[in-house]
Amino acid sequence: MSTQRYASCIQTCNACAVACEHCAAACLQEAMVKDLVTCIRLDRDCADMCRLASRLMCRESALVDEICRLCAIACRACGQECAKHLHEHCQQCAQACERCAEECESMAKAA
Amino acid sequence: MSTQRYASCIQTCNACAVACEHCAAACLQEAMVKDLVTCIRLDRDCADMCRLASRLMCRESALVDEICRLCAIACRACGQECAKHLHEHCQQCAQACERCAEECESMAKAA
Amino acid sequence: MSTQRYASCIQTCNACAVACEHCAAACLQEAMVKDLVTCIRLDRDCADMCRLASRLMCRESALVDEICRLCAIACRACGQECAKHLHEHCQQCAQACERCAEECESMAKAA
Amino acid sequence: MSTQRYASCIQTCNACAVACEHCAAACLQEAMVKDLVTCIRLDRDCADMCRLASRLMCRESALVDEICRLCAIACRACGQECAKHLHEHCQQCAQACERCAEECESMAKAA
Numbered sequence: 001m002s003t004q005r006y007a008s009c010i011q012t013c014n015a016c017a018v019a020c021e022h023c024a025a026a027c028l029q030e031a032m033v034k035d036l037v038t039c040i041r042l043d044r045d046c047a048d049m050c051r052l053a054s055r056l057m058c059r060e061s062a063l064v065d066e067i068c069r070l071c072a073i074a075c076r077a078c079g080q081e082c083a084k085h086l087h088e089h090c091q092q093c094a095q096a097c098e099r100c101a102e103e104c105e106s107m108a109k110a111a
Numbered sequence: 112m113s114t115q116r117y118a119s120c121i122q123t124c125n126a127c128a129v130a131c132e133h134c135a136a137a138c139l140q141e142a143m144v145k146d147l148v149t150c151i152r153l154d155r156d157c158a159d160m161c162r163l164a165s166r167l168m169c170r171e172s173a174l175v176d177e178i179c180r181l182c183a184i185a186c187r188a189c190g191q192e193c194a195k196h197l198h199e200h201c202q203q204c205a206q207a208c209e210r211c212a213e214e215c216e217s218m219a220k221a222a
Numbered sequence: 223m224s225t226q227r228y229a230s231c232i233q234t235c236n237a238c239a240v241a242c243e244h245c246a247a248a249c250l251q252e253a254m255v256k257d258l259v260t261c262i263r264l265d266r267d268c269a270d271m272c273r274l275a276s277r278l279m280c281r282e283s284a285l286v287d288e289i290c291r292l293c294a295i296a297c298r299a300c301g302q303e304c305a306k307h308l309h310e311h312c313q314q315c316a317q318a319c320e321r322c323a324e325e326c327e328s329m330a331k332a333a
Numbered sequence: 334m335s336t337q338r339y340a341s342c343i344q345t346c347n348a349c350a351v352a353c354e355h356c357a358a359a360c361l362q363e364a365m366v367k368d369l370v371t372c373i374r375l376d377r378d379c380a381d382m383c384r385l386a387s388r389l390m391c392r393e394s395a396l397v398d399e400i401c402r403l404c405a406i407a408c409r410a411c412g413q414e415c416a417k418h419l420h421e422h423c424q425q426c427a428q429a430c431e432r433c434a435e436e437c438e439s440m441a442k443a444a
Contacts, residue, residue, distance in 0.1 A: 014347045021391035028259050037250050045172050051384065052163050058354035061156050063185060070177050077173070125236045132280035139370050148361050162273065169243035267394050274385050283378050284410070288403050296396060 006057035006064070012103045013054040013071065019089075019096035020047035020078060026089040039081050039090060046078035046097060053104060065111035068104040075101035117168035117175070123214045124165040124182065130200075130207035131158035131189060137200040150192050150201060157189035157208060164215060176222035179215040186212035228279035228286070234325045235276040235293065241311075241318035242269035242300060248311040261303050261312060268300035268319060275326060287333035290326040297323035339390035339397070345436045346387040346404065352422075352429035353380035353411060359422040372414050372423060379411035379430060386437060398444035401437040408434035 024043035027036040053071040056064050079097030082090040135154035138147040164182040167175050190208030193201040246265035249258040275293040278286050301319030304312040357376035360369040386404040389397055412430030415423040 010351060014351070018343060018347070018387070018391055021388060025263075025392040028262060033259060034255055037255060040250060041170070041172075041247075044170065045167065045174055048163055048166060049174070052159055054351070055159060055354060056156065058351055059152070059155065059358040061152075062188070063156055063160070063181065066181050066184065070174065070181060073177065074174060121240060125240070129232060129236070129276070129280055132277060136281040136374075139373060144370060145366055148366060151361060152358070165240070166243055169240055170247040263392070263394075266392065267389065267396055270385055270388060271396070274381055277381060278378065281374070281377065283374075285378055285382070285403065285407060288406065292396065292399050292403060295399065299395070 006060070006107070009068070009103045009107045010054050010057050012100050013050040013057070016075060016096045016100035017047045017050040017054070019093045020044070020050065023082060023089045023093035026087065030087065036085065036090075039078075039085060042074075042078040042081050043093065046074045049074040050100060057107075065108045068111065069108035072101045072104040072108060075104060117171070117218070120179070120214045120218045121165050121168050123211050124161040124168070127186060127207040127211035128158045128161040128165070130204045131155070131161065134193060134200045134204035137198065141198065147196065147201075150189075150196060153185075153189040153192050154204065157185045160185040161211060168218075176219045179222060180219035183212045183215035183219060186215060228282070228329070231290070231325045231329045232276050232279050234322050235272040235279070238297060238318045238322035239269045239272040239276070241315045242266070242272065245304060245311045245315035248309065252309065258307065258312075261300075261307060264296075264300040264303050265315065268296045271296040272322060279329075287330045290333065291330035294323045294326040294330060297326060339393070339440070342401070342436045342440045343387050343390050345433050346383040346390070349408060349429045349433035350380045350383040350387070352426045353377070353383065356415060356422045356426035359420065363420065369418065369423075372411075372418060375407075375411040375414050376426065379407040382407040383433060390440075398441045401444065402441035405434045405437040405441060408437065 020043040024040045024047070027033060027040045027043070030036055049067075049071045053067045056067050061067075075097040079094045079101060082094035082097060131154040135151045135158070138144060138151045138154070141147055160182045164178045167178050172178075186208040190205045190212060193205035193208060242265040246262045246269070249255060249262045249265070252258055271293045275289045278289050283289075297319040301316045301323060304316035304319060353376040357373045357380070360366060360373045360376070363369055382400075382404045386400045389400050394400075408430040412427045412434060415427035415430060
């Protein structure tokens with residue numbers, strides 16, 4: 001067994017989950033938290049989806065393609081919302097989501 | 112906000128995750144663990160999928176239909192494998208998976 | 223192997239995780255979300271802790287007493303914060319946390 | 334808000350969770366899976382603990398010290414078991430666990 005082919009996507013998913021968790025926590029501390037409610041909601045979905053994708057790839061689950069496809073959807077939604085906000089944590093999260101969406105989409109097709 | 116419409120499916124997913132976790136742990140203790148490797152693998156995927164479905168329903172995520180559809184696939188695969196084994200934990204898990212697959216499929220269509 | 227002795231505490235932890243997830247999501251929808259930031263933060267910690275406690279009990283992990291002790295701390299903190307807010311989801315969550323704290327404390331001592 | 338002080342420990346926890354997940358999945362594929370049952374059990378506990386520690390650090394939770402202390406215990410137990418087995422996945426996991434135990438212990442004291 002080898003997780004070689006998944007190694008990069010696992011790393012990217014983990015990095016995206018960290019960025020989303022951090023963004024959600026940081027949004028909650030912002031003065032204008034009210035404007036960031038959608039961002040927080042999508043951060044949480046995206047973080048959870050990235051974590052499950054990462055886990056299933058580690059295990060070479062038969063559901064890798066399905067979860068990666070779904071993870072890419074969550075990343076796109078979160079990345080588009082985050083990109084609207086100028087906070088550094090939102091901008092960093094938007095980039096992490098974009099990267100992760102691309103890699104998960106490739107994985108979903110290849111798997 | 113209300114999770115009323117999801118309440119039953121959340122319960123069913125949680126119960127299925129418990130059954131799968133228990134089945135995996137019990138399989139690992141069986142003398143013939145070698146024959147149960149696929150069962151353990153599918154138990155773990157199914158448990159993780161049920162937990163994520165439960166969580167996204169609690170939050171009324173926009174991805175509820177997608178995750179419920181995927182959860183039903185994981186439940187079907189796990190339930191069919193578990194049904195082959197006569198251990199009580201496998202039989203109980205098969206039933207929990209069957210129930211959860213049905214409810215998640217309905218939810219995926221309704222959501 | 224039997225999870226009989228953990229069955230009640232597993233149920234209570236799952237119920238508390240659902241209440242916390244729901245409370246966090248509902249708080250994010252409230253007009254005065256700014257006043258609920260601490261509540262949301264503690265809801266998330268508590269939900270995650272309850273889920274891990276539940277999972278480790280399902281597996282009869284050697285760390286059951288430690289995680290239940292820690293879960294009780296998370297439940298107390300979350301329950302006390304939720305109790306301050308009059309929203310129905312906060313009050314329900316406070317009750318779920320209180321119940322879960324008690325059961326996890328008993329489990330931590332007994333395990 | 335900054336997760337700077339946690340950045341290294343978050344990475345180490347994520348890497349350890351990946352190593353544990355991979356080791357558990359690879360152990361299940363080994364011919365002598367019967368000899369690896371304890372390894373698989375501890376891998377799973379350790380992976381879950383690392384993931385929760387990572388998540389709570391991302392959020393700068395008040396429970397960081399507690400979960401890092403507990404995560405170090407899980408890592409020590411898993412690392413010691415993995416070190417007994419000559420499979421490459423076990424040896425790699427043992428190293429990841431050792432590193433993570435040390436970093437989590439430092440974090441638990443510093444937090």
